[in-house]
Amino acid sequence: MKIVVLVKQVPDTETNIKVGDKSINEAGVKWIISPYDEFAIEEGIRIREKSGGEVIAISLGPDRVVEALRTAYAMGVDRAVHVKVDDYVTFDSTYTSELLANFIKAENADVIIGGRQSIDTDSSQVVVQIAERLNVPHVAMALKLEFDGNKVTATREIEGGTEVVETSAPLAVTAQKGLNEPRYPSLKGIMSAKKKPVDVKKPDELGATGSKLEVVSLEPPPPRIAGRKLEAADAQGFASQLVKALREEAKVI
Amino acid sequence: MADVLVVGELKNGELKKISKELTSAARKIADAIGGKVHTLIITDNVDAFAGDLKAVGADAVIGANLGEFSPEGYANGIFAVIQEKKPAVVLMPHSAQGKEYSARVAIKANAGIVADAVALSVDGGKVVAKKPIYSGKAYANFKVSSDIQMFTVRANSQEVTPKDGAGAVEKSGASVGEVRTKSLSKDLSGGNKVQLADASIIVSGGRGIKGPENWPIIQDLADTLGAALGASRATVDAGWISHSHQVGQTGKTVSPNCYIACGISGAIQHLAGMGSSKYIVAINKDGDAPIFKVATYGVVADLFEVVPALTSEFKKVLG
Ligand SMILES: Cc1cc2nc3c(=O)[nH]c(=O)nc-3n(C[C@H](O)[C@H](O)[C@H](O)COP(=O)(O)OP(=O)(O)OC[C@H]3O[C@@H](n4cnc5c(N)ncnc54)[C@H](O)[C@@H]3O)c2cc1C
Numbered sequence: 160m161k162i163v164v165l166v167k168q169v170p171d172t173e174t175n176i177k178v179g180d181k182s183i184n185e186a187g188v189k190w191i192i193s194p195y196d197e198f199a200i201e202e203g204i205r206i207r208e209k210s211g212g213e214v215i216a217i218s219l220g221p222d223r224v225v226e227a228l229r230t231a232y233a234m235g236v237d238r239a240v241h242v243k244v245d246d247y248v249t250f251d252s253t254y255t256s257e258l259l260a261n262f263i264k265a266e267n268a269d270v271i272i273g274g275r276q277s278i279d280t281d282s283s284q285v286v287v288q289i290a291e292r293l294n295v296p297h298v299a300m301a302l303k304l305e306f307d308g309n310k311v312t313a314t315r316e317i318e319g320g321t322e323v324v325e326t327s328a329p330l331a332v333t334a335q336k337g338l339n340e341p342r343y344p345s346l347k348g349i350m351s352a353k354k355k356p357v358d359v360k361k362p363d364e365l366g367a368t369g370s371k372l373e374v375v376s377l378e379p380p381p382p383r384i385a386g387r388k389l390e391a392a393d394a395q396g397f398a399s400q401l402v403k404a405l406r407e408e409a410k411v412i
Numbered sequence: 413m414a415d416v417l418v419v420g421e422l423k424n425g426e427l428k429k430i431s432k433e434l435t436s437a438a439r440k441i442a443d444a445i446g447g448k449v450h451t452l453i454i455t456d457n458v459d460a461f462a463g464d465l466k467a468v469g470a471d472a473v474i475g476a477n478l479g480e481f482s483p484e485g486y487a488n489g490i491f492a493v494i495q496e497k498k499p500a501v502v503l504m505p506h507s508a509q510g511k512e513y514s515a516r517v518a519i520k521a522n523a524g525i526v527a528d529a530v531a532l533s534v535d536g537g538k539v540v541a542k543k544p545i546y547s548g549k550a551y552a553n554f555k556v557s558s559d560i561q562m563f564t565v566r567a568n569s570q571e572v573t574p575k576d577g578a579g580a581v582e583k584s585g586a587s588v589g590e591v592r593t594k595s596l597s598k599d600l601s602g603g604n605k606v607q608l609a610d611a612s613i614i615v616s617g618g619r620g621i622k623g624p625e626n627w628p629i630i631q632d633l634a635d636t637l638g639a640a641l642g643a644s645r646a647t648v649d650a651g652w653i654s655h656s657h658q659v660g661q662t663g664k665t666v667s668p669n670c671y672i673a674c675g676i677s678g679a680i681q682h683l684a685g686m687g688s689s690k691y692i693v694a695i696n697k698d699g700d701a702p703i704f705k706v707a708t709y710g711v712v713a714d715l716f717e718v719v720p721a722l723t724s725e726f727k728k729v730l731g
Pocket of ligand 1: 194617618619620621643644645646647658659660661662663664674675676677678679680681682685695696697698701713714715716
């Protein structure tokens with residue numbers, strides 16, 4: 160099986176975000192692999208361990224994303240591809256999905272796996288957009304995946320519970336927490352990852368039609384309604400004050 | 413024409429509030445750009461919902477009978493309606509279902525899309541969508557430059573304002589087309605309770621509840637308020653509750669009107685999921701807990717005393 164895993168590099172959650180005019184100020188930002196994409200990498204490797212084949216990790220972005228690909232190598236992927244876009248607008252899902260889908264199409268991949276969402280933009284768009292572009296089915300929010308030849312049985316999260324679905328490869332999958340426990344890269348893996356080749360692809364080689372999104376502006380989060388600590392002598396006092404505040408002041412209950 | 417198409421959502425045969433929120437938002441956009449509002453509901457019984465949607469601005473309420481949810485089938489059906497109505501703007505819910513079909517619909521329609529918008533306005537004839545990014549540490553404003561502008565919109569982010577539309581009822585002949593993923597079975601054992609994603613009130617428990625045997629204290633308050641039950645990751649990782657209740661970066665993103673955090677410290681990953689809640693109540697015995705930085709009302713006290721007192725006080729006033 161040929162498996163493509165999508166690896167997005169995002170700022171670590173704990174990192175301070177400094178807002179610029181149309182993008183963030185990247186100075187001092189610590190970059191990580193988006194947590195759900197780690198489940199995707201792990202699942203790709205597990206499918207290969209069972210069914211054979213190869214796992215290709217692909218990351219789109221400026222030069223720094225090679226670091227994320229090295230981590231994927233250290234976890235155990237077979238090949239790494241860097242779609243090098245220097246003026247990359249991280250929010251632009253249709254442009255991203257077009258570039259990635261064009262690469263994957265040429266590779267004839269059987270399985271494409273990404274995270275259920277990336278934690279910087281929370282859009283949940285790219286993987287399913289790729290499925291649509293490649294004209295293949297998809298399974299979103301996968302909690303369990305089983306292959307029997309081309310037949311795929313999956314358990315996925317839906318609103319209020321889970322669903323078991325059946326479909327077939329080629330397909331795209333989005334990984335939800337619970338699909339697996341991502342392995343830590345071994346020291347040996349980290350050392351050898353440094354020497355492995357990263358294949359670089361440019362947007363014009365992949366023939367995308369371009370962006371459909373305009374970033375108007377970035378801004379700091381809106382100010383919160385000013386908070387206050389309630390004062391009371393006992394639990395009963397807190398309770399009656401809270402009820403009053405929520406019903407008469409906030410009017411939310 | 414610069415029409416706006418809304419895709420509404422039902423739950424157990426009833427109209428979800430998001431359907432009205434989006435229709436109301438669409439009315440404002442359509443009035444600004446000069447067009448009509450069409451609200452599409454996936455049902456064979458559209459008449460049942462026409463009145464409610466007309467009252468919040470729908471000029472046409474369209475029913476399409478696409479059967480049980482499948483992301484491909486819904487995407488095919490919704491795209492057929494788009495081809496027929498040729499809207500300039502499409503609003504879809506950023507719900508579990510909406511996230512899935514919207515991605516396919518955007519590609520079919522060759523449209524740009526902004527997902528998880530929390531505010532919509534109009535500038536120079538184009539919609540400007542605002543969305544939180546980087547776990548709510550920044551907000552961004554976007555315009556979509558394709559002919560059709562698509563957006564998925566977060567539940568509870570839009571006001572529902574009464575304003576009559578023409579309210580014509582239409583039945584669409586759109587069909588599901590080819591669907592390559594077959595549903596074998598569903599387990600909805602958690603399904604009858606209020607769902608986190610839509611809830612306008614959420615009561616959440618954290619490690620401060622000490623153990624799974626104490627959930628009833630939190631659940632009682634939630635039930636009294638008709639609220640959904642949330643949880644911090646610490647409680648999920650400890651095996652006290654299922655992951656489907658987890659709020660936060662690796663759980664669900666929620667925007668209720670009121671979020672009551674009981675025994676939750678307010679780690680940045682938790683705030684990432686609930687930081688955009690309108691009103692936040694924090695009950696925590698540590699007055700320095702980070703949750704108090706975002707709390708509208710802070711209660712520095714033992715939750716085992718305050719939460720039951722609060723439940724009985726609410727029971728009194730809510731009858
Ligand atoms: C990659 C990553 C992703 C993560 N994703 C999430 C996520 O999605 N959601 C999430 O919640 N966390 C997430 N976390 C974990 C997060 O960092 C915190 O560890 C977690 O939120 C802490 O949960 P807590 O507030 O319940 O527990 P604690 O931090 O232990 O806080 C318990 C609080 O309860 C208070 N308390 C104790 N007893 C009482 C009492 N009797 N009465 C009142 N108050 C009391 C304490 O003062 C304390 O503030 C993530 C972490 C990482 C690294």
